[in-house]
Every structure is written in C-alpha cells, then in structure tokens.
Amino acid sequence: MDNALERARQRIEELRREIEYHNYRYYVLDDPVISDERYDALMRELIKLESKYPSLVTPNSPSQRVGGQPREGFATVRHRIPMLSLANAFDEGELRDFDRRVRSALPGEPVEYVVELKIDGLAVSLRYENGLLVTGATRGDGETGEDITANLKTIRAVPLRLLRPVPLLEVRGEVYMSKEAFMRLNETREEAGEPLFANPRNAAAGSLRQLDPAVTASRQLSIFVYGTGEIEGVSVNTHAETLALLKELGFPVNPHHRLLPDIQAVIDYCNRWQEERFNLPYVIDGLVIKVNSLDQQARLGATMKSPRWAIAFKFPAEQAKTKVRDIILRVGRTGVLTPTAILEPVRLAGTTVSRATLHNEDIIKEKDIRIGDTVIVQKAGDVIPEVVAVIPEERTGDEKPFVMPRRCPECGAEAVRPPGEAGTRCTNIACPARLREGLIHFASRNAMDIAGLGPAVIGQLLAAGLVQDPADLYTLRLEDLVPLERLGKKSAQNLLEAIERSKSNPLYRLIFALGIRHVGERAARILAQRFGSLDRLSRATYEELVTIPEIGPKIAESVITFFAQEQNRRVLEKLAAAGVNTRQEPEEEPGDKPLAGKVFVLTGTLEHFTRQEAQELIERLGGRVSSSVSRKTDYVVVGENPGSKYDKALALGIPTLREEDFRRLVEQ
Known part of the structure; x- marks a missing residue:
C-alpha cells in the first residue's frame, strides 16, 4: 500500500470514529460537544476522502447512512431468538394479578421490577458482529422479519459500530417519530394531497418500510433500545445491568426507566405517567414492567406468545x-x-x-x-x-x-377538486395564502436556483409589500433591498445578481419552479423538450399531453388547469416581459443521440454508476428510462442482486446488459 493511500486510510478511520463519537454524544447522551458546523465539516472531509479512495469505503462508514439505491423488495430475516409480544394490563387490578403470578412461580424470593416507557413505534432487531452492524430487521411475526438494514443505517441514533467491540450482540429496540416530525410530515403530505398518517407509529412504520433509503432518511426517525437477543462475549445478571451496558456501548436508552422494589411502587409510577406523558416530545402508549433478575426471567419462561416475566400497562384512550x-x-x-x-x-x-x-x-x-x-x-x-x-x-x-366553496376564501380564484382526489385546491399561484411557500420553492436549488433568496428574505419581501407573485422578484431594485433587516448593500447586490442569472435558466427549471401540481423535475424536462416553449405548453391540449410517455392523466389535467387560470397567465406574461427564458434550447442533431428512442430499465446495484447517474447518461444520449419491464423495453441493465425485473426480462426475451456491456454501449 503506497504512502498516500495508507495516510488516507488512517485519516478516514480517525474521522469515522470521531463522527460516531459525536453521534453518541448528540443522540445518546444529549450532550453535544461540537457545533453543527464542525460536525458537517468532519462529514464533508470523510466523504471527500472516500470519493478520492473508493476502495476504502465500507458499509459501516457514517457516509453510507443515506447511501444505496432503492430496493425492489425486502429479504426475510429469521430471528434466532423470537421477538415475542407482551400481554397487556389495563388497570391496577391486572397489574396486581401479574405480580401474584410472578411471586407464585418464585415462592419466597424477593422480586424487583424495571419499568420502562412503552414507546409507540415499530419494534426492530439490530445484529452486531465484532462490534459492527451487519443486519437490521423488523419484528414481523416474531419469528421472521424483513431485512431493513439499509433503512436503519439512515437513523443517526443507530450506531454503525459499537464503542467497544463485542463478538456478537443482537439488540431489540423501538423506532419512533417525534411529535414535531410527525406534524411536519403530515403537513407536507396534506399540502401535496397525499394520504395522511393516522399517528406517529404508522408514520414510523411506513417510513422504515420504504424501498428507497433516502425517503427513510428524510423522515427524521430515532430509536430507543430496550433489550437483547443473542449475546456473546459480555455477561450481565439483571435487566437494569443490560440497559446500562447498552448505553455504555453507544445505544440510546430511554432515560425514564426505573428499578422499583415492589408492585405498589410500579403502580405509583404508572399513575404518574398518565399525565406526564403529554409533556414528552414523543408518544408513549403505556409502560412496560419487567422482572429485573435475568435468572428469574429464565425460570419464569414464556408462553407461545409472550414472556411470563413482563407485561405492558396500556393507557386508556382519552x-x-x-x-x-x-x-x-x-x-x-x-x-x-x-x-x-x-x-x-x-x-x-x-x-x-x-x-x-x-x-x-x-x-x-x-x-x-x-x-x-x-x-x-x-x-x-x-x-x-x-x-x-x-x-x-x-x-x-x-x-x-358545511359546504365546500367553489372560490378560494383568500383570493377569490376558482377552487377545484381534481377527479380522484380528496382535496379541493386554489388554482392561483399568486394567492397570498400560498405565496410564501411557493416563492421558497421557486427560488430553490433545483428550480430557479436563486442563491441568497431564502425563507427569511422572502418573509421580509412579503412584509414590505415588494412581492405579490414570482415575477415581482425580477423588478426588485437595490434601493428596495438595502433597507431590509440584515441585508446590507453587498448582500443585496449579490441577490440581485443571482436573480439576474436565473433569467437564463433552461426552460425545464422554470416549469418546475412554477409549482404545477404533479409536475416534478423529470416531468418538467419532458414537457420542455416536447413543447419547446412556455407559450406552446400553455396551449397544449389534454390529448397532446397524455400521448407523451411518462405524462399520465393526472399531470395532463394539472397542466391544463394551471394554464387555464387568468391569474397564472398574467404571472407568466410578467416573467417573459422581465426577460426570463421561456424557450427550450435547440435539440442536438439525432446523430448525436446514439440511444435515441431506446427504452431502458435498471435493476440491481451498479458498481460504477448510481441509479441517478445511469439514468442521466441514458437520457443525455437520447434514451429513456422506465420503471417497469414491458415488451416496449429495449434493454434491461443488470447490476448486483437484480430483482424481479431481471426475471421478467428473461421471460419476455428482452436483451439484458451487464454493467460492462452497458459501459461499452454508452461509451462507443
């Protein structure tokens, strides 16, 4: 190994350990010792080094938490020690009955109980070998769960390596979503017209079972661990010692567990949390009571469904x-x-x-x-x-x-309910009620990319009455901006230059920036290429739109509705008058597009390309990427661990390309 590579390996290892330590301080001890900026700098340095030396990247690197391609399905994991469910108690009498059963089975022995908050989330199992996370799975039916390792790695509270190595450790825990994160997620889904999650538990479960780990990463999940399955190389005698060991190894353990001497103390603690639970930042639906001694637990045993040494006290619905x-x-x-x-x-x-x-x-x-x-x-x-x-x-x-109005209560524009949707919508992009968030989207990086135009500045522009719609951004002057709070002359000038630069953006960016319902970046590119100008797109018919591959009825109806509104047409006219580009650049000659007209499907993990990079390369060469295999598919590109798409391609006789074949095709 040459000196440069060895130095890089040593530095990468230092960075990984330092980042995991700071994750432990932040997520387990709730006591960070560095700033967010310093943490981000460490992560950037690690990613930069790993990009330069890809042979040194490992699955347990902190940089891989949000990595990986969307999966085509979950493999199954068999729990070597079953994850049993708990019997329930709903009142003081049932808790006393539980205590009597325990003492009857352990005559004359002193019995202590550990009481823990019952987090309302999704039970998971994490398996570590020699201190490294190797598998994460859902509880499933208790015997068999789903392999969600890639998704669990995106949760920063989950250690990728233990603070000290243990030969074998299987940890059980509960993944949850905080009340604040749940509210934000449902607000976003409601705005997008998507079905709402009923409660944080459903939201956490739905987030963990996403085939794309990046979606899971965006959901702000966390975890508390509460016990072990298989364990080798360490010894504990009580459940309280188990929780202390888990915290010592780097796991987040809920701080509100208590070791109590008898059932009366347990009942008092349960009664205390009936009211105090509402002050927590996460949801609990009860408490879990466990016999503390592991020897006593083993002698008490379990039924087919639940252990005899533990019970869940469930809060009544209020x-x-x-x-x-x-x-x-x-x-x-x-x-x-x-x-x-x-x-x-x-x-x-x-x-x-x-x-x-x-x-x-x-x-x-x-x-x-x-x-x-x-x-x-x-x-x-x-x-x-x-x-x-x-x-x-x-x-x-x-x-x-109650009767839903046909006009927006804020601006008086037409309010429509698209077919097949539950929500009624205002059709005016300049509606005061939706303007602020619309402007934030308009200026965002993947839209018009106006650096310096963030939520705070947009809020000031609206408060000062300087902007009533996106087109007004292009009429701002230096004297308008300088008086705004924390926006000096230099920053104001930089912002005006960024606004000016955005005028020359490609047409698809403007289409995406307009926030047309269902029109994302991909659809915006397709529409820009197909119609060539905003004016031509505004006159497109429903029939023209639905004949375009990847533009279905929902997008077509949304585009027609958007351009039918007089308020929206006025904004577009103002944008054109301000000099914003509303035309597509001329297409390259067909001879420059060797994959023109070809339809590709990607399956499995590619070594030299991310899924996004492969798709962009195919599209740049004139091809199109589809999400499903059909007789119209020309090629299926096959990476490691391909899924059902590969089997379907073989069944239909569609040509398949291994990665080396794909590289030869696109590089010729």
Missing part, C-alpha cells in the same frame, strides 16, 4: 365532549383548502383543545359533522386533535351542514 362552533378553511402552499373545526375549548391529553383538523370534504360528509354539533374528540397518537364521532341525539335542529 376523549372529551365538546361543540363545533364553526368550520373554517386554511389554504396551504400547494393551494389545498383544509377544513378545520373551531371547538368550544376542552381539556384533552394534557392541553386545551380548541381546533381539530377535518382533513377534507369527504371526511366531513362521512361523519356528518355540522356546525353546532356536539362531538367526541380525541388526539390521534396524543398529537393531532380529531373529531371521532358526532352525538346526533344532542342535535337541536339549528346545526348547519
């Missing part, structure tokens, strides 16, 4: 009765009109509740919720107030049905 004073509408970033019930204030789950989201028109009709109704409310997962049911026998006849 509900309250109140009245619906009114139903109002909130307009979100993408124009979704979300109905919200204004309630007579009522105490629920530790807070005073005066509002409850009703999500959409269909839910209001399904539950027959009327203004003036007496209703039962609860918090979904102790987070979101929701109306559970109406009490029809308390109606007086004065209640008023």
Whole structure:
C-alpha cells in the first residue's frame, strides 16, 4: 500500500470514529460537544476522502447512512431468538394479578421490577458482529422479519459500530417519530394531497418500510433500545445491568426507566405517567414492567406468545365532549383548502383543545359533522386533535351542514377538486395564502436556483409589500433591498445578481419552479423538450399531453388547469416581459443521440454508476428510462442482486446488459 493511500486510510478511520463519537454524544447522551458546523465539516472531509479512495469505503462508514439505491423488495430475516409480544394490563387490578403470578412461580424470593416507557413505534432487531452492524430487521411475526438494514443505517441514533467491540450482540429496540416530525410530515403530505398518517407509529412504520433509503432518511426517525437477543462475549445478571451496558456501548436508552422494589411502587409510577406523558416530545402508549433478575426471567419462561416475566400497562384512550362552533378553511402552499373545526375549548391529553383538523370534504360528509354539533374528540397518537364521532341525539335542529366553496376564501380564484382526489385546491399561484411557500420553492436549488433568496428574505419581501407573485422578484431594485433587516448593500447586490442569472435558466427549471401540481423535475424536462416553449405548453391540449410517455392523466389535467387560470397567465406574461427564458434550447442533431428512442430499465446495484447517474447518461444520449419491464423495453441493465425485473426480462426475451456491456454501449 503506497504512502498516500495508507495516510488516507488512517485519516478516514480517525474521522469515522470521531463522527460516531459525536453521534453518541448528540443522540445518546444529549450532550453535544461540537457545533453543527464542525460536525458537517468532519462529514464533508470523510466523504471527500472516500470519493478520492473508493476502495476504502465500507458499509459501516457514517457516509453510507443515506447511501444505496432503492430496493425492489425486502429479504426475510429469521430471528434466532423470537421477538415475542407482551400481554397487556389495563388497570391496577391486572397489574396486581401479574405480580401474584410472578411471586407464585418464585415462592419466597424477593422480586424487583424495571419499568420502562412503552414507546409507540415499530419494534426492530439490530445484529452486531465484532462490534459492527451487519443486519437490521423488523419484528414481523416474531419469528421472521424483513431485512431493513439499509433503512436503519439512515437513523443517526443507530450506531454503525459499537464503542467497544463485542463478538456478537443482537439488540431489540423501538423506532419512533417525534411529535414535531410527525406534524411536519403530515403537513407536507396534506399540502401535496397525499394520504395522511393516522399517528406517529404508522408514520414510523411506513417510513422504515420504504424501498428507497433516502425517503427513510428524510423522515427524521430515532430509536430507543430496550433489550437483547443473542449475546456473546459480555455477561450481565439483571435487566437494569443490560440497559446500562447498552448505553455504555453507544445505544440510546430511554432515560425514564426505573428499578422499583415492589408492585405498589410500579403502580405509583404508572399513575404518574398518565399525565406526564403529554409533556414528552414523543408518544408513549403505556409502560412496560419487567422482572429485573435475568435468572428469574429464565425460570419464569414464556408462553407461545409472550414472556411470563413482563407485561405492558396500556393507557386508556382519552376523549372529551365538546361543540363545533364553526368550520373554517386554511389554504396551504400547494393551494389545498383544509377544513378545520373551531371547538368550544376542552381539556384533552394534557392541553386545551380548541381546533381539530377535518382533513377534507369527504371526511366531513362521512361523519356528518355540522356546525353546532356536539362531538367526541380525541388526539390521534396524543398529537393531532380529531373529531371521532358526532352525538346526533344532542342535535337541536339549528346545526348547519358545511359546504365546500367553489372560490378560494383568500383570493377569490376558482377552487377545484381534481377527479380522484380528496382535496379541493386554489388554482392561483399568486394567492397570498400560498405565496410564501411557493416563492421558497421557486427560488430553490433545483428550480430557479436563486442563491441568497431564502425563507427569511422572502418573509421580509412579503412584509414590505415588494412581492405579490414570482415575477415581482425580477423588478426588485437595490434601493428596495438595502433597507431590509440584515441585508446590507453587498448582500443585496449579490441577490440581485443571482436573480439576474436565473433569467437564463433552461426552460425545464422554470416549469418546475412554477409549482404545477404533479409536475416534478423529470416531468418538467419532458414537457420542455416536447413543447419547446412556455407559450406552446400553455396551449397544449389534454390529448397532446397524455400521448407523451411518462405524462399520465393526472399531470395532463394539472397542466391544463394551471394554464387555464387568468391569474397564472398574467404571472407568466410578467416573467417573459422581465426577460426570463421561456424557450427550450435547440435539440442536438439525432446523430448525436446514439440511444435515441431506446427504452431502458435498471435493476440491481451498479458498481460504477448510481441509479441517478445511469439514468442521466441514458437520457443525455437520447434514451429513456422506465420503471417497469414491458415488451416496449429495449434493454434491461443488470447490476448486483437484480430483482424481479431481471426475471421478467428473461421471460419476455428482452436483451439484458451487464454493467460492462452497458459501459461499452454508452461509451462507443
């Protein structure tokens, strides 16, 4: 090994250990000792070195947490020690019955209990060999789970290597989503017209079972560990010692566990958390009580379904009765009109509740919720107030049905409900209620890429009345910007230059920046190439749009609706008048596109390309990448561990290309 490579290897190892140590300080001890900027600098240095020396990249490097390509399915993992479920107790009497059963099986022996918060998430198993994470799996049916190693690696609280090596350690834990992250995720999904998660547990489970690890990484999941499966090389005698060992090895252990001397102390602790749980940043649905001695646990044994030495105390669902004073509408970033019930204030789950989201028109009709109704409310997962049911026998006849308006309540533009969707939307991109978030998207890196135009500056521009729609950005002057807070002359000049540069962006960036419903970057590129100008796209018919590969009915309807609005056409005219590019650059001659008209499908992991790089290369050479194999497919590019697409290609007789064949094809 040459000197440069050896120095790089040593530095990479130093960086990995330092980054994992700071992950431990931040996620386990909640006591960071460096700034976020310093942490980011360490990660950047590691990624830079690994990019320069790819032979030194390992699966357990911190740089690989969000790596990997989307998978075509999950393999199965058999739990060598089953992950049993717990029996439940719902009141003090059932806890005392549990204690009597334990003591009856251990006559005359002193019994201590460890009580832990029951995190409302998804149970997982993490397997470490010689201190390195090798497998992560869901609980599944207790005997067999799904291999979600790549997704679990994206959770920064999960150590990729232990703080000291252990020959074999299998750890059980609960992956969860915080209340704040859950609220943000559902707000984003609601804005996009996507189905909402019912509670943080469902959100965590749905996030962990994504085939694309990058999606999991974006969901801000965390974990608490609570026990072990197989273990070699270390010895513990009690459950309390087990939790201390897990924390010592680098795992996040919930700090609220307690070692208690008897069942009365357990009951008192459970009663205390009935109210205190609402102050936690995550959801718990009860507490778990375990016999502390591992020897006693072994002698107590288990039934086919659950251990005899543990029980879950479940909190009862908390509900309250109140009245619906009114139903109002909130307009979100993408124009979704979300109905919200204004309630007579009522105490629920530790807070005073005066509002409850009703999500959409269909839910209001399904539950027959009327203004003036007496209703039962609860918090979904102790987070979101929701109306559970109406009490029809308390109606007086004065209640008023809710009718979704046909005009936006904020700007008066037409409000439409696209076929097959639950949400009604304002069609005006300059609607004041959706303008701020729309401007943030317009200026974002993958859209118009206006450096320096972040949320804070956009907020000031709106507050000063300088911008009413995206086109107004191109009329800003230096004297408009300099008076804004923390935006001196130099920063203002830089911003104006960035705005000016954005005028020459390719057409597809402008199309994407407009925030047309369902039109992402890929669709924007296709539309720009097909129609050549914004003017021509604005006059496209539904029939023209749906005949384009990858442009389906939803995108077509959304494009037609967008350009049909007078307010939107006025904004586009202003953009063109300001000098923003609205035309596609001329296409290269067909002779420069050796893959013109060819359809490719990618499957498996490629060694020299990411999935995105391979797709961009094919498209640059005139080809098209499809997500599914059909008789119209020309080639299937096959990497390591290919999935069902490879089998289908063989069955249909479609040519397959190994990576070396693919490289020869694109490099010729």
